[in-house]
Each structure stands twice: as structure tokens, then as C-alpha cells.
Amino acid sequence: MIKKQRNKPCWCGSGIKYKKCHLQREQELKVPAYKIHNDFKNSLKHKECKVPNELKHKCSNKIIKAHTISKSANLKSIARDGKVYGMNFNMLDIEGDSNPVQLELIHINQASIFYIFCSIHDKVLFAPLEDAEFIFSQEQIFLLSYRTVAKAMYMKEQQVKLFSENVSTYDKGFTNKFQHSYIQAISHMFSDEESQLSDIRRIKKTFDNDLLVSRYDNMKYYCILIDKVPEVMVSGILNPDRDFDGNILVDYVNDPTKEYNAIVTSIIKIEDNGAIIFSWNSSIESHECDIFIQSLHNLNNEDKINAITCLLLKKNKENLYFSPSWYEGLDSNKKKLIDESYVADEYINHTDEEVEELLNSDMTLLPSYFKNLDRSSQKKLLNSIPIKDDDISDFEEYDLFNWKILDIKIEA
Ligand SMILES: [Zn+2]
Ligand SMILES: [Zn+2]
Incomplete structure (x- = not known):
């Protein structure tokens, strides 16, 4: 009887036989912090050119470090001694008090790089964006967005892989009871990750189809031109699940199968000015994007900048880079606002009551x-489960940037 149990699939859902999975897990050695740290770091060393399959026969065999924020045009302009402030992930301290996510000085050769394109496609595909003046052509908006979407898909794929291969073994050496709640918790997170991956794959596929036929007129954008070189550079992706008035735009509970579009956020330098660009591919139903953008457009100009700052710090901080001299020159309250947004995921201990x-x-x-x-x-x-503060309607205190709006360009 016991022997039979041992050969059954493990209760944890790994698909592996119980005897080879959780049978003696509480007696196994705990996974050391450095191993966890390396698992996370290594997951982003995977190299793959993310062009559509139809273009892969033209790939070079060299996958290069691709900057998702253009290094020469953007990162260099805010760097000090070649470094910028950005988010770093340090799991080595996981057992200490410090937060694994920290704002640190990062060399621009390491900032915002991902192994997501081969040397040929990185050069050829993005030449109209990298080697020409930015004139808001549909093609440039498309390429700017495409690179960010490709990166977002890569990140999600690597996270899901990490979850299925490594994270499920981090309960080694813990009590049986802990193992059960741990597996429950990570399978919950894992199913979230998987559904996010299928969303981003669908969006990437839409971009791929347009790329293959050089069709760029599906791109919609809302762009705010500002009067100076921005002290922060961004390339990220966000789900417009709330607008700037605090309204919730998604209904995951009553309509769990509905597919939502995503908005690419970019902040770039254009000569001596800057541009904040929200862009999305409208061949996917984009009702929430429209409401989201409208709620931004309705704000007065000063509020617009503060609202965007709040949005970026709450939702886009993983690919956000600050000028060191600007950040270090902030008064302590403003600095605190940034620092706290990096540790904002609060773990709350609930009482039995x-x-x-x-x-x-x-x-x-x-x-x-x-x-x-x-x-x-x-x-x-x-x-x-960390409590995420994703309300972007309380943006008044986010007056970090002294930017004046010169113009707003809308293609929507
Ligand atoms: Zn198991
Ligand atoms: Zn390639």
C-alpha cells in the first residue's frame, strides 16, 4: 500500500512521482540564498532572437545585449560616470532585513539590456528608430513599442520557466505543513504568471503580423512633449486596469476570459526636449486604453506630469532609469517617495481576528x-501575498519633475 503511494504522482502537482518529489522534502537541505539569487539572475541570461518565426532564417548566430532603452541617445544623456539609478534585484539578502528589490547605481552597459535580438535584427529592424531623427512616424512608434513588447514577453517566459523549474523546490527542508501552504501559494502565483504570459504572447503575435507586412497604421499613441531632456528614461508595459480618476477598468472576476490590451510607456529624449509616449496596437480591442488615455487627457497640464510620475513609480519601475545627479539632489521627502515605491509591496501580517x-x-x-x-x-x-498599491488617482504628492508641456500629439 505504502509502496503504491510512493509511486503515485506527487500531491504538489509537479507530475513527478511522490517518492522523487515531496516524500522526504523536510529532511532535504534547505536551498541556500545564493542559489536562489543565481536562479533569478541566470533566468535572464537566456538568449533568443524574438523576431517572428518567418524571419528567423535571417538571424545571425550571435544574440547580442540589446538595449530596450537606446543607450547612446537616452541613457548616456542622464548618466554620471557611465552610471544611472535603476532597480536591482538582490536575493542574497532575502533572509536579512533589507528588501530584495533596490534602487542602485547601474552601469549603462548593463542597464535595460536583454538578450532578445540577434546582431542582424537588432541593427536592421530598429535602424529607422535608432539611426534616424525621431519624427513620430508610425513606423518609429511601432518599433519603439515592438521592442518593449518583445522584452515583456521574454521576461514573462523566463519567469514562468523559473517558477516551474526552480521555485517549486525552494520548500526543501521545511515542515510538511509549510510545504503545503508554500505550494498552494506559488501555484496561485504561477497561474497568474501563465495567464499574463498568454496575454503578452497574443499581443506580441499581433505586432509580429504587422511587422511581417510592414503595416504600422494600427499604432495609436498619446505623446506629451516636454521642455527639457527628461531626468528619467523608461520603456515599459502596463495594463490599463484603472484610470486616473480611480475607476476600475477591468473585470477579471465576472469576465475572466476577456482579453485586454496593454499600453507601452516610453520616455525618450528628442534633441533638447523629451517625449512621454503611450502607444498601443489598436488591432486588439482597446476600449480600456481609450478610457485610460482620456482620463489623462482630461487633467490639467501640471496634474498630467504628476499623474504620469505616480503611474511610472507604481507600475513601471522595473525599467525606469534616473539621472544620478537629479536623484541625489532631491529633497529628502521627494527622495523618500521614490525609495518607498521600491519597497511598496507590503507584506501584512493578519491577526487571527x-x-x-x-x-x-x-x-x-x-x-x-x-x-x-x-x-x-x-x-x-x-x-x-504582497499588497500592491496601484491606485493612480492620488498623484498630487508626485511633483518630482519640473517639466513644462510644450505640445501633445495624439493619434487615437
Ligand atoms: Zn511534490
Ligand atoms: Zn534574429
């Missing part, structure tokens, strides 16, 4: 696996 209260309230929104857990596992799980 709070858990009780939550469970006695409306449970319909909670996933069924959660409802079936025992109280202590529920509590552990609740405490392991």
Missing part, C-alpha cells in the same frame, strides 16, 4: 482552493 473576519465575509471572490485550506495555512498564504 482579521482572517476570521475575511473568511466570514463574502467568500465568493476567493478561489476555491483557498477556501479549502485550514485556518493556519490560509493565514500564512494571506501574509505571503
Whole structure:
């Protein structure tokens, strides 16, 4: 009987036999912090040219470090001694008090680089963007967005791979009870990651189809031109799930299968000025993008800049680079606002009463696996989920930049 159990698939859902998976996990050696750190770092060393399959026969065999924010045009302009401030991920301190996510000085050769294009495609594909003056052509807007979408897909793919290959073994050496709540928690996160991956793959596919026929007129954008070289450079992607008035634009609960579009955010330098660009491919249904942009457009000009700053710090911080002299020159309150946004994911310890209260309230929104857990596992799980502050309507205090709006260009 026991032998039979041992040969059954493990309860954790790994698909591996129990005897080779969780059978003696509490007696195994704990995974050391440096191993976890290296797993995360190595996951971004995977090299692959992200052009559509139809173009892969033209790839060179060299995958290069591709900058998702143009190095010469943008990063150099804000660097000091070749360095900028950006987010770094340091898991070595995971058992200490410091946050694994930190704002650190990063060399621009290392900033915003990903192994996502071969040397030929990085050069040829993006030449109209990199080697020409930025004139807001549809093609340039397309390429700027395409590179960010390709990066976002790569990141998501690597995260999902990391989850399935490594993260599921980090419960080695912990008690049986812990293993159960740990696996529950990560399978929940994992299913989120997987659905985000399928979203971004769908969006990338739409861009690929347009790229193959050089069709750029599906691109919509909203661009704010500012009067100086921005002290921050950005290339990121965001889901317009809330607008600037605080309205929620998505309905994941009642309409879980609905597919949403994403908006690419870029801040670039154009000669002595800057441009904040929101762009999206309108061949995907983009109702939420329209509402989101309209709510930005309705704000007065000063509020627009503060609202965008709030948005970037809450939702785009992983590919955000600051000028060191600007950041270090901020007064302590403004600096604190930035620093805190990097540790904003709060882990809240719930009291038994709070858990009780939550469970006695409306449970319909909670996933069924959660409802079936025992109280202590529920509590552990609740405490392991960071609370994200993603309300972008309270932007008044985000007056970090002294930018004047020169013009607004709209293709929507
Ligand atoms: Zn297992
Ligand atoms: Zn290639």
C-alpha cells in the first residue's frame, strides 16, 4: 500500500512521482540564498532572437545585449560616470532585513539590456528608430513599442520557466505543513504568471503580423512633449486596469476570459526636449486604453506630469532609469517617495481576528482552493501575498519633475 503511494504522482502537482518529489522534502537541505539569487539572475541570461518565426532564417548566430532603452541617445544623456539609478534585484539578502528589490547605481552597459535580438535584427529592424531623427512616424512608434513588447514577453517566459523549474523546490527542508501552504501559494502565483504570459504572447503575435507586412497604421499613441531632456528614461508595459480618476477598468472576476490590451510607456529624449509616449496596437480591442488615455487627457497640464510620475513609480519601475545627479539632489521627502515605491509591496501580517473576519465575509471572490485550506495555512498564504498599491488617482504628492508641456500629439 505504502509502496503504491510512493509511486503515485506527487500531491504538489509537479507530475513527478511522490517518492522523487515531496516524500522526504523536510529532511532535504534547505536551498541556500545564493542559489536562489543565481536562479533569478541566470533566468535572464537566456538568449533568443524574438523576431517572428518567418524571419528567423535571417538571424545571425550571435544574440547580442540589446538595449530596450537606446543607450547612446537616452541613457548616456542622464548618466554620471557611465552610471544611472535603476532597480536591482538582490536575493542574497532575502533572509536579512533589507528588501530584495533596490534602487542602485547601474552601469549603462548593463542597464535595460536583454538578450532578445540577434546582431542582424537588432541593427536592421530598429535602424529607422535608432539611426534616424525621431519624427513620430508610425513606423518609429511601432518599433519603439515592438521592442518593449518583445522584452515583456521574454521576461514573462523566463519567469514562468523559473517558477516551474526552480521555485517549486525552494520548500526543501521545511515542515510538511509549510510545504503545503508554500505550494498552494506559488501555484496561485504561477497561474497568474501563465495567464499574463498568454496575454503578452497574443499581443506580441499581433505586432509580429504587422511587422511581417510592414503595416504600422494600427499604432495609436498619446505623446506629451516636454521642455527639457527628461531626468528619467523608461520603456515599459502596463495594463490599463484603472484610470486616473480611480475607476476600475477591468473585470477579471465576472469576465475572466476577456482579453485586454496593454499600453507601452516610453520616455525618450528628442534633441533638447523629451517625449512621454503611450502607444498601443489598436488591432486588439482597446476600449480600456481609450478610457485610460482620456482620463489623462482630461487633467490639467501640471496634474498630467504628476499623474504620469505616480503611474511610472507604481507600475513601471522595473525599467525606469534616473539621472544620478537629479536623484541625489532631491529633497529628502521627494527622495523618500521614490525609495518607498521600491519597497511598496507590503507584506501584512493578519491577526487571527482579521482572517476570521475575511473568511466570514463574502467568500465568493476567493478561489476555491483557498477556501479549502485550514485556518493556519490560509493565514500564512494571506501574509505571503504582497499588497500592491496601484491606485493612480492620488498623484498630487508626485511633483518630482519640473517639466513644462510644450505640445501633445495624439493619434487615437
Ligand atoms: Zn511534490
Ligand atoms: Zn534574429
